[in-house]
Amino acid sequence: MLGAVATLPYQVFYLIYDIGFYWAVFSANLVFITAYLSVVICNAVGRHSLARDLALSVACTQVFVVTLLISSAAGVQLFYFSVGAFLALIYSNMNSRRFWLQSAGIGALFIISQFLFTPARALTPVPSPFVDIMFGGSVLGVLALSAVISYLYRREIEQAELELKLNNRKLTTLSVTDTLTGLANRRKLDETLLREWERTRRNGLPLSFIMCDVDHFKIYNDNLGHQAGDVCLQQAASILQEALVRPGDLVARYGGEEFAIVLPDTNAVGAHQVAETLRQAVGAMRIPHVPEEGVAFLSVSLGVTTVERPGPDELPEILLKKADEALYMAKANGRDQVVYLALTDQPLHA
Template sequence: MIEVIKTCWSPGTKGTQGALRRQIELCNQLGLFCTAATTPYQLFYYFYDFAAYRGVFLFNLVFITVYLSVLPLNHLRWHTTASTTLVLNSCIQLFVVTFFIGTGAGVSLFYFTFAFVIIFLYQNLRRRTYVALLAAIGLLYLMAQFLFPAEAARTPVPSPWLEAMYAGSVAGVLTLSGVLLHLFHRAIDRAEKELTFNNRYLEDLSNTDPLTGLGNRRALGEALNREWARLARQSGVLTTVMCDVDHFKRFNDHHGHDGGDRCLQQIADVLRGMLSQPPALAVRYGGEEFALVLPGTDAQQARILCERLRSAIERLRIPNRGMGEHAVVTVSIGVASTEHADLRPHTDDSKRLLKRADEALYQAKANGRNQVVYLSYQGLAKQA
């Protein structure tokens, strides 16, 4: 049932997002609300004394038609025309109906609601324009009050129907005001959610390597600093890993950059599969280099993990014909780790730990590649 109701005010919303979508929905909702609010008055005019109220009845039929035309106007993407039609039709209707039945029925009270409906219906409305529209609506209300008092009504409404109409008008004004406030609150909540989502998306985008989908150097720096600060506060161990694709330049020369990109993506998939649980992090450090941050992983665990990683990449059997007919892509890996006890007070040496892993990687490549070399951070700390 709710979905059916939503469909009634959906014309023109397809393909639109954000504030424009909310503006179109509100315009359609108000068109339907004004139609519904006019209907009880029409029933009274028709059944009570149609001959006496023929004029106001026929005028209201025109106004209802115009209200309903807002939906096809929005469907045709004439959003500004729809909003303007809605506001003008409402203001004119209130004035004309008050002319016929006087101010005693309270119809002119709806001017107060439409005074702030405007700001919802128009995007980027200038302050001067809004003030001018408010002044115009206020002037219409005052004119209706002074020109069409209850005792001078053309077709007066007898008691107790007059009092019932006034109560209905007050209820309608309060209902519409409450609905608008609710919609305004929902719009703010939705806008905040959209902003939070967009900010999160942009943050993820700025920390992600577009080729592999892994983190980038920025994400590496943030993670390393965060884990180093945690290690400085409490006991634990932190390991960093540097990984380099062996002879990747020759691979690119023979297989082309597209082939090189596919190769890096396959290696990234292996890394992602082995580090599925945060806070462990795999990033593309640059070119054919990858880096890992492994909180809570000691030297022995890291060496086992990296050996599995090296073996898994070799088992991909990605041909590297730049190195020979039967050569496959392999990686060299350098590992370095440190414990809470190794840290010097009040220092931030997280980059030195990564540098130590890079030194281990250099040794792995110097020793013939396709192997894992481990160096402890403690040795570097003693050198410093």
């Protein structure tokens, strides 16, 4: 389209000034305009490689033929600079050898057109002062066309950069997401816990941690199958996620049927309340379990602990260990309950 549009001002001049004298160049340009339009059609039907090669061939041939007919004084050969810039836009995957060969070929065509197709040798030269006006128009046309090509090239780069950012963002999200439940995975949990641990150490704000286990999940899996078990975990994950109202809280799949919840800026009382809310939310859904095994509906057990300000040598793993001990107590005491253990409490088991 750019080639066809750039040709139109010259056609208007030939038509108005002396169509009989310039019939040869006028007719040739009509052929070239038709060829440019065929490039658009090739692109529209998905023949992109053909369209690319045809556009380059038509542009090079047109500049050569028109310069031969009206002479280099009209400046049409200057469009080879735009054609050279065009290479970088349409041949993004071209190997370096082919690129330099094509660039050298375009350079050779420019030299031939510039120094051999003089006004004295032109078949239909443009008289003065129109030739000077046409030369100025050619310069403006080259600059405008090169600017458009540069803009398109820049847009392609920006689009590629945007796609790269989006893909990187997707990959980053996938790397910290559990594929089954859509919750954060163990990697995200570890990163978040460490970050909040350091923040608690700096600011002295409490940090709570909850371990949550789906009760009698092995029975559920053994009786209903692994596919049903996966659906069960997805349902439990959804309930836990929806029950957390603060954006800073994190629920993650710890492994198997276990989930972990990080609660920044939450003291022991608040953490116990959150855990109880989670337990009740799962129970309220009344998800059928295996009545034949004495379990009517799905339930969860939760172990909770809190750190007020970590010591300089303490690591966040002590939260995981203490919350796991509290979870063990909840399951040992009959399941479907919340047990809180402070970090200083003695564990129930060694």
